[in-house]
Amino acid sequence: MxxxxxxxxxxxxxxxxxxxxxxxxxxxxxxxxxxxxxxxxxxxxxxxxxxxxxxxxxxxxxxxxxxxxIAEKIYERHTTLTKLFSALGVPEKLAAEDACRVEHDLSPESFAALKSLAEMLTQ
The missing domain is CATH 1.10.10.10 (Winged helix-like DNA-binding domain superfamily/Winged helix DNA-binding domain)
Known part of the structure; x- marks a missing residue:
C-alpha cells in the first residue's frame, strides 16, 4: 500500500x-x-x-x-542520498534537504544504482 x-x-x-x-x-x-x-x-x-x-x-x-x-526504507534512502550528494560536493545541509525531496519518488532500480555509486564514492 x-x-x-x-x-x-x-x-x-x-x-x-x-x-x-x-x-x-x-x-x-x-x-x-x-x-x-x-x-x-x-x-x-x-x-x-x-x-x-x-x-x-x-x-x-x-x-x-x-x-x-517504511521508516527504515525512507531513512536508508535519506542517508544514502545525503552521502552521495555530499560526496559530489554539495554542502551537507543542502545535501540533506535535497535528499529529503528526492527520497520519496525514486524507483527502487534508480535508488539501487545511486546506492552503488554512493558506496563507490565514499569508500
Whole structure:
C-alpha cells in the first residue's frame, strides 16, 4: 500500500527520534518536523488507524512492523542520498534537504544504482 510523502516523513521522524530518545511523543515529532501540534495529532491518528504506529496511554509512539519497514526504507534512502550528494560536493545541509525531496519518488532500480555509486564514492 502506497502512503503519502507526509506520512513517510512522520514515520521517518519517529524512527530517527527513537534512535536518540528513550520515548517519542507527538510533541517531539512536531518539534522535529516544525509542524503544529494539532497537525501532528491528526497525522498520528491517521497513522494509528492505518496500523503504522501504536500509542500508549502516556502518549508514547511506537512504530508497528508496517510503519517500521517504511521508516527504515525512507531513512536508508535519506542517508544514502545525503552521502552521495555530499560526496559530489554539495554542502551537507543542502545535501540533506535535497535528499529529503528526492527520497520519496525514486524507483527502487534508480535508488539501487545511486546506492552503488554512493558506496563507490565514499569508500
Amino acid at each position: 502506497k502512503i503519502q510523502q507526509s506520512a513517510e516523513d512522520y514515520l521517518e521522524s519517529i524512527l530517527m527520534l527513537s534512535k536518540t530518545n528513550p520515548v517519542v511523543r507527538s510533541i517531539d515529532v512536531a518539534n522535529d518536523l516544525g509542524f503544529s501540534k494539532p497537525s501532528v495529532s491528526v497525522a498520528m491518528k491517521n497513522l494509528r488507524e492505518g496500523g503504522y504506529i501504536s500509542m500508549s496511554k502516556e502518549g508514547y509512539i511506537t512504530l508497528l512492523e508496517p510503519g517500521l519497514q
